[in-house]
Amino acid sequence: MKEKARSTSRVTRRRVLTTAAGAAGAAVGSGLVKGFPTIWAQNIKDVTLTHVGMSYSTIIDIARQATKDLGFKVEMAVTDHAGFVNRVTTQPDSVDIADGELWQALLVVPRGSYQPINVKKIKLWDKMTPIYTKGTFDGKQVSRIGISPIKVQYLSGAEAKSFAKEPTDWATFVPGFYNADTLGMRPDLIHRPIEHWGELFNSEFKGKAAIQDIPAIGIMDAAMAAEANGAIKYADKGNMTRAEIDKTIALLIDLKKQGHWRALWSTFDESVNLMAAGEVVIQSMWSPAVTAVRSRGIPCYYVPLSEGYRGWGNGLALMKHLNGIKLDAAYEYINWYQSGWVGGFIAKQGYYVPVPETAKNFLTADEWGYWYEGKPAKEPITDPYGKVMEKAGAVRDGGSYEARFSKIACWNTLMDEARYMNEKWNQYRTA
C-alpha cells in the first residue's frame, strides 16, 4: 500500500514537471517571455545548432528538450578535452555552441574562434551567480588560485581576443555547469574520519590510493595534498614555477616508488570501477562518479575537507561564424539554457547551474532541499533518468550549495608552464 502511494506520488511529480516544462515552452512560444524575438518564427525552424562539449555536459536529453521548447533543432556532439580545443580552433565551422571548461578559454580566445557575447542580450545576466560574473560568493572574493571564472569571463571589447579584468558588456561565454570537487573514499574500508587533503599521501593507504591522470587536474590534487601536509609551500599553486613543479613531481615519484599509487585513472568509468572493486579506497574523484559507485550499493563518501574544494566550471561560447538568424537562434538557446529545465535536470547529477532560482522551478521541494540546501531527503532521491539513487533520509555530502562554494580553495588550471608540467608528468608516469 505504501509502495503504491509512493509510486502514485512520483507519477504526479513527473506530471507536474512535464506540465511545467510544457508551460514554459508555451510561454516561450507565445512570446510571453520578453527577450525572445518571434518575427522569424517560420525560417528559424530550419536552423540546426551544434552544441559541442565534454561528455558530462553534452547530454542528449538537453538537446531534445531544447528542440521541443525552441522550435529549432539542437544537436549535441561529444568530444574529450583534447578533441574539444582542437575541434573548436581547427574546425570552427563544425561547431555553433562551444561548451568548454574555464581553462580551455585561455587556449581558444587568443586564437579568435569565439565571438564575444553581448551581455545585454542575456536576459538573466544579472541573476547569474557572482562566482562567474563578479568573482565573489556571498559577498566575499572567490579563490583566484587557478583559472577562477572571473579571470576568463569578460573580454575587453566586441572584437577582443584578450580577457578583461573587470566586468564589461562583452562576455567570453555564458556560465555553464560548475561544481566543487574533493576526495572520494570508501567509509566501509577506512574506519575513521578523513579531514585533510594530506590523507591522499598517507602511507596507511599505500597501494590503495589513486589520483587522476589528467596532468592539469592531477597536479592540483597533488598540490592540495602536499600543501596540507606542509611538504611544499606554493606562492601560487594555480600557476607554479618550474621549481615548484619539480618539487611536486619529485614527491609524486617518491610515493610511486614506495608503491603508494594503485593507479592513475583517466576516464570516469575507471575511477568508478577502481572504487567499486575496492582496488582503491581513497582517490580524487568527480561527483557523479561517487554517485555511480553508490548506486551499485557500495558505500562511497565525497569528503568535505578542511582545506576546501577544487572548483571547476564550464561556459557556453558562441562561435565566430554565427550570424543572422543562426546567431539569433544561438542567443535564444543560451537564454533558454538558463531558464530552469537544464538546471533541474543536471542538479540530479550533482552539478550546479548559474541561476539556481530557475532550476528550483523544475525540482520538487524535497529535491531542492536535498541537492541545494543540504537537507535530509524526505523521499527517495532519483537521478536525472528517474532511477532511485538515495534512500529517504540521506543527506548530500558536503552539505548545502553555500557551504560548498564558500570553501573553494582553488580552480582547475592551465599554468604558464603547462608544457613543462606535462613533460614532468610524463616523467612521473615512466618513473
Next chain:
Amino acid sequence: MKLAIPTKAVPYLEVAPLAIVLLFFFVVPMAMVLVASFFDYNMTGIIPTFTLTNYIDLLTSRTTLELYLETLKFALIVWAITLVLGFTIAYFLAFHVRNPLIAIGLLLLCTVPFWTSDIIRMISWIPLLGKYGVFNRALLELGVVDSPVQWLLFSDFAVVVAYVHLFTLFMIVPIFNSMARIDRSLIEAAVDAGAGRLRVLTEVVIPLSKTGIALGSIFVITLVMGDFFIVKIMSGGRSASVVMAVFEDVNLLFYPPAAASAVLLLIIVTLIVSFILRVVDVRKELMG
C-alpha cells in the same frame, strides 16, 4: 578496338591511383608536420618562423630518453612473445589443420579481440586481473598466495598482456600466409631424406616463413611504438609511451613540439623497419 596506351606507360598508370592517394593522404600531411616542427609557438598560437628549439628541447630532455626506453622495452617484449605465439599458432593452422576451411575459420576466431571497443576491452581486464578478480580469487582459493597479488593489473605485466592479446593476430596472419605457400612436397622430401621434425622446422619451415615473420614483426613493432591508449589504461597511468607526449602537446594545441616528436618517432620507426627489411629481403622472398 585496341587501346592506344604505350606499353611503357601501363605500369605508371597502374600505380597512379595508389600514388595519388598516398600523395594527398600521406606525403602532404607528413610534409606539413615536418614544416610545423620548425615553427615556434606559445600559449596563444603558432608562430611561423624557423626555429630549432623544438628539436633541441626534445633531444636534450631526459623525458624523451625515458619515454623511448620505456616504449622500446615494451616493443621488444611484445615482439618476442607475439613471435613465439604467432609462429606456433600459424604452424598449427597451416600444418595440423587439414581442412583449409577450418583453418580459415580458426584464423577468423583470432580476430575476436577486435569485436569490441577499446574502452570495454580494457575495462574487462579489471574483473579478470584485478585485486579481487578471477585470477586472484583462484590463487587465494588454491592457497598459492595469502593476499591478492597486485602486479596482475596496472603494471607492465598488464600492458604486455593487453598488447599480446591484441597484436598476436598481426603476427599470425602473415606467418600463416607464408606457411600456406610452402610446397608440401619439400617437407616430404626432407622427411624422406631423414630429417626429424625439428630439422624440418629449422631448415625448411622457418627459412621459408621468413617473409611472414618479417612482416609480422614490422606490424607488431610499429603498432606498439605508435600506441598510447593501451599503455595508459593498462598501466593505470603508471607507465607512458612516446606518443603520449605527443598527445599531451596536442591536448594544449602545442602543435610544433608535437610535430617534432612525431618526426623523431617516424625516423626511429623507419630505422627499425629498414633494419628488419635488411635482414629479410621481403621483396625477393615474395617474388621468388
